[in-house]
Amino acid sequence: MKITCENGHSFEKSSNCKVCPTCSANEHKDHEFLQHFSTPAQRALVQAGITSIENLKSAPFNDLIKLHGIGRTTIIKFKELLNQ
Ligand SMILES: [Zn+2]
Known part of the structure; x- marks a missing residue:
């Protein structure tokens, strides 16, 4: 089942987790940058x-x-x- 997140990334929903992998990767990157x-x-x-x-x-x-x-x-x- 395909899902589109609020930022427009579509991804395959494989488990009960509905976190978009693209968004969570971006958030992690942002977090690392801001930590400086x-x-x-x-x-x-x-x-x-x-x-x-x-x-x-x-x-x-x-x-x-x-x-x-x-x-x-x-x-x-x-x-x-x-x-x-
Ligand atoms: Zn997303």
């Missing part, structure tokens, strides 16, 4: 829609550093992550 930052920085990033390294790469750096909650430590971390 302090709580205020995490909040600012989520609000700005930046929850992955891909988002960070495509965001204008000068706008990122102006976000409320983004301090010097976070900016250093951004640079580390972007240089990886």
Whole structure:
């Protein structure tokens, strides 16, 4: 039986678990990315829609550093992550 999750991924429902595998993988990835930052920085990033390294790469750096909650430590971390 095919199921489509609220984010539009379709997947085969094999067990009683109705968690979308694509969504749960993405959530895990987002969680890992955000763990690099302090709580205020995490909040600012989520609000700005930046929850992955891909988002960070495509965001204008000068706008990122102006976000409320983004301090010097976070900016250093951004640079580390972007240089990886
Ligand atoms: Zn999904």
